[in-house]
Amino acid sequence: MIKAEGVGKSFFLTKAKEGKFSSLRTLFSREKREVKAVDNISFSIEEGEFVGYIGPNGAGKSTTIKMLSGILHPTEGSVLVGGFSPQKHRIQVASQIGVVFGQRTQLWWDLPVRDSFEILQAMYKIDPKAYRQAMDTYKELLDLHDFLETPVRKLSLGQRMRADLAAALLHNPPILFLDEPTIGLDVVAKTRIRAFLQEVNRTQKKTILLTTHDMDDIEQLCSRIIVINHGRKMVDTSIQELRKRIGLPSMIQIDYRLAPNLPELIEGVEKIELAENVATIYYDKGKIPSPRILAEVAQWGEPLDIRMKEPGIEEIIKRLYR
Numbered sequence: 395m396i397k398a399e400g401v402g403k404s405f406f407l408t409k410a411k412e413g414k415f416s417s418l419r420t421l422f423s424r425e426k427r428e429v430k431a432v433d434n435i436s437f438s439i440e441e442g443e444f445v446g447y448i449g450p451n452g453a454g455k456s457t458t459i460k461m462l463s464g465i466l467h468p469t470e471g472s473v474l475v476g477g478f479s480p481q482k483h484r485i486q487v488a489s490q491i492g493v494v495f496g497q498r499t500q501l502w503w504d505l506p507v508r509d510s511f512e513i514l515q516a517m518y519k520i521d522p523k524a525y526r527q528a529m530d531t532y533k534e535l536l537d538l539h540d541f542l543e544t545p546v547r548k549l550s551l552g553q554r555m556r557a558d559l560a561a562a563l564l565h566n567p568p569i570l571f572l573d574e575p576t577i578g579l580d581v582v583a584k585t586r587i588r589a590f591l592q593e594v595n596r597t598q599k600k601t602i603l604l605t606t607h608d609m610d611d612i613e614q615l616c617s618r619i620i621v622i623n624h625g626r627k628m629v630d631t632s633i634q635e636l637r638k639r640i641g642l643p644s645m646i647q648i649d650y651r652l653a654p655n656l657p658e659l660i661e662g663v664e665k666i667e668l669a670e671n672v673a674t675i676y677y678d679k680g681k682i683p684s685p686r687i688l689a690e691v692a693q694w695g696e697p698l699d700i701r702m703k704e705p706g707i708e709e710i711i712k713r714l715y716r
């Protein structure tokens with residue numbers, strides 16, 4: 395569905411001059427400095443995958459999305475989206491993709507939401523029946539009823555994002571590129587957007603590439619993550635696999651009625667912390683399965699409550715960048 399092969403993008407910036415009249419001299423300077431925003435990245439994404447594309451600020455995420463959607467031309471390598479080159483076959487690719495940039499709207503600021511949708515219907519030549527069907531679906535799934543007649547500039551950020559998502563999907567593209575679709579939203583609005591994305595991925599088999607700084611987005615939505623840093627691909631794997639590879643321990647926490655009798659060392663358990671009647675066990679799932687731990691802890695005292703936690707993706711990323 396989506397293929398990037400050795401793709402790179404360099405920006406050439408004028409070298410800043412120092413000293414007297416530096417701004418003026420910079421303005422007329424011909425000396426350029428190369429910034430490699432994306433450097434020799436390859437990946438392939440299959441139909442129906444939900445992939446998180448993550449990395450720190452300035453890693454090259456947006457630049458990649460812009461190349462995949464045809465806004466920028468790669469300086470090296472090639473990309474194919476739905477079998478077409480976004481640079482050579484703009485129209486074919488436009489019909490294959492829906493794009494949402496969380497920081498910017500693709501809707502017309504002063505027009506009511508419905509008018510923006512109708513303009514998109516005309517632009518994408520969506521036939522009236524398909525348009526009506528799409529409107530019915532997304533009005534319901536994204537709960538657009540209350541603000542279809544409201545000018546975009548008057549929408550809350552959450553409403554605007556829902557309208558932008560509907561706009562990106564009206565022409566029924568099989569692929570979605572989402573650049574920070576939950577940025578700035580409160581918890582309720584984020585939950586709503588996530589539920590919607592899960593739904594379209596599951597029921598309509600949309601292929602989704604998502605960039606985000608929100609690790610909950612990644613944990614709750616993505617089956618696979620690609621991590622980039624300084625324009626280069628560092629990791630391309632599932633979250634579970636990454637957890638395993640980095641070796642962060644899983645955790646079980648137990649509240650006991652009385653202080654428990656802790657055992658000597660257990661193979662696969664990294665450490666046990668005890669604070670009053672609460673024991674926290676850090677263990678390597680590869681060496682000791684969770685049911686064995688649960689059976690063990692029941693013998694240390696009378697458990698009142700048990701919580702299990704996997705290491706968060708945030709911790710994983712921190713380790714990757716160390």
Ligand SMILES: Nc1ncnc2c1ncn2[C@@H]1O[C@H](COP(=O)(O)OP(=O)(O)OP(=O)(O)O)[C@@H](O)[C@H]1O
Nearest residue numbers: 405429430431449450451452453454455456457458
């Ligand atoms: N139009 C441009 N001209 C010059 N440099 C650019 C341009 N666009 C991006 N860059 C540079 O390319 C690098 C990658 O930027 P990009 O926006 O792709 O990063 P990002 O991973 O999306 O970051 P963020 O998480 O902050 O949005 C940065 O160093 C950025 O300054």
